[in-house]
Amino acid sequence: MNDNIVIRVEGLTKQFGNFVAVNHISFDVSQGEIFGFLGANGAGKTTAMRMLCGLSVPTSGHATVAGYDVERQPELVKRNIGYMSQKFALYDDLTVTENLRLFGGIYRMSRRDIKLKTRQLLTELNLTNERNAMVRSLPLGWKQKLAFSLAIFHEPKIVFLDEPTGGVDPITRRQFWEMIYRAADRGITVFVTTHYMDEAEYCDRVSIMVDGHIKALDTPAMLKQMFNAPTMYDVFLALARQATRG
Amino acid sequence: MNQLHSFVVKEFRHIFRDVRTMMILLVLPVVMVLLFGYVITPEVKDIRLAVVDLSRDDLTQQVVDRFAQNRYFHLTGTAxxxxxxxxxxxxxxxxxxxxxxxxxxxxxxxxxxxxxxLLLDGSEPNQAAARAAYAQQLLLAVAQELSATMGVEPRFQIQPVTHALFNPHLRSEFNFVPGNMGMILMLICAMMTSVSIVREKEMGTMEVLLASPLPPLVIIIAKLVPYFVISFINLVTILVLCKYLLALPFAGSLWAFMGISVIYLVVSLALGLLISTLVRTQLAAMILSLLLIIPTIYFSGMTFPIESMPVMYQHVASFIPARWYVAAVRKLMIQGVEVQHVARETLVLATMALVLVSLSLATFKKRL
Structure with a gap:
């Protein structure tokens, strides 16, 4: 489809003892794509994602992220990605600005860049008045948007989102996805795991993992056609039913 | 550098913004020292001194005179x-x-x-130790003065042989200030460090940090630096309190004391780091750290003299870092010994530091 491949995965496998958490998965993701990474709990999504982020070493197989090998060059991988965990991990006892400054520092941004981007981001999120408020005092939806903004604060090539919308109301979720679209428009590749099937519809392409294997990978429209299902929910159900573990 | 700086700033913010943490870090040590210090330590003024002079000559008379003139002693009689x-x-x-x-x-x-x-009433061991230390310092000064006025080189040395009645070992083990230092530093370093690292795991921020280009070693150092700094401040505060408020003598080398304290801090921080790799919740980290404090209280010689423990317990005690630290501090502070007399304690603590640091670094990396 696109020559501009930013994630390339070939036969990636992770084994814990006799348990094969991720079994020989292969796929490519292109630049600017929104890639949905679906699967039931225990299907191996998180393990696969941790390997792509350089947090865990593959048992076998290869993966390159932003052009760097996850096994041999994890530091370079980490420099080029953003990561948002399920818990919107921000520091509660730091203010909005302090959180931004911290992550700017961690990603070695210059003081000037941090200042500039902070102002820009606060305006964008409508948080200028809350810039000196402790993060703990913000509503959940704002925390989540802020966490996403932090994950892409240093302009990474790829951002990994691990179930980013858990516990958030539908309106905020909608707004959140608008932010994801804007990031993708700027050329940031979005790799997202979710349990919400309406969100799966928003993705350019979706992969569905079952018991460590990728059982399906295509655009939502093609998947629905292939499984003769009216919604992504039905596609997911048809596949997830085959699972023997979890 | 920029990374480390940003991270250390953040750690200090966490500490300064939490009133409870601040209380534990800065108020608790002072309260503990004052509490134990004031209740148990001595009014060292007005030491009633009796003299038995079998030598009966001018020199002994001069020594006695110096004691009589000193504001801490007053001569009550001769025997x-x-x-x-x-x-x-x-x-x-x-x-x-x-x-x-x-x-x-x-x-x-x-x-x-x-x-x-020097015969002492040892029933108040802490007081007796302080009195003995004062007498010792005074004897040292007197010997120097005498040598100077008489032009003697090398100088005179007057060695006190202390004998505490009613409590032959003087149980200066009962000394709460060294014990307290051992306990407070362990508490701050091990508990606060492990809790602050585990909090990041619990909050999920650790995942984000690990997925960032921050090298694990920078994370560790940034986590340890603030507690090291604060422990050091506490150390100095305790020393100042001892000197000016409790009027406890500091007889030995300050540098040796600082040196061995830094080694002990490293041991405690490494223990905190190790705990943080073993548990997943702040509560578990706190409980494990408290489990460290209990042997520190009972086996460090702070409450019970090591010498009077059954042999098996003495072996157990030798695995407790505080046992060595308290022994060294007691020697340096109260008895004022030369540096080489704490070589053994220093060596043991340094070995512990080395083993614990390598162990905790290895496990921290493995658990990523």
């Missing part, structure tokens, strides 16, 4: 022989008896070195 001196201690007429042997002056002039016996 003809050591037995009478003991009797004065026993019936509470004196707190300390200074016994000059028959050949004191002779020995001092000829070999430049003589010993003098």
């Amino acid at each position: 003809g022989n050591p037995t009478q001196g003991r009797a004065m201690l026993e019936n509470g007429q004196a707190d300390m008896v200074l016994v000059f042997g028959e050949h004191f002056a002779e020995q001092l002039v000829h070999s430049r070195e003589a010993s003098v016996q």
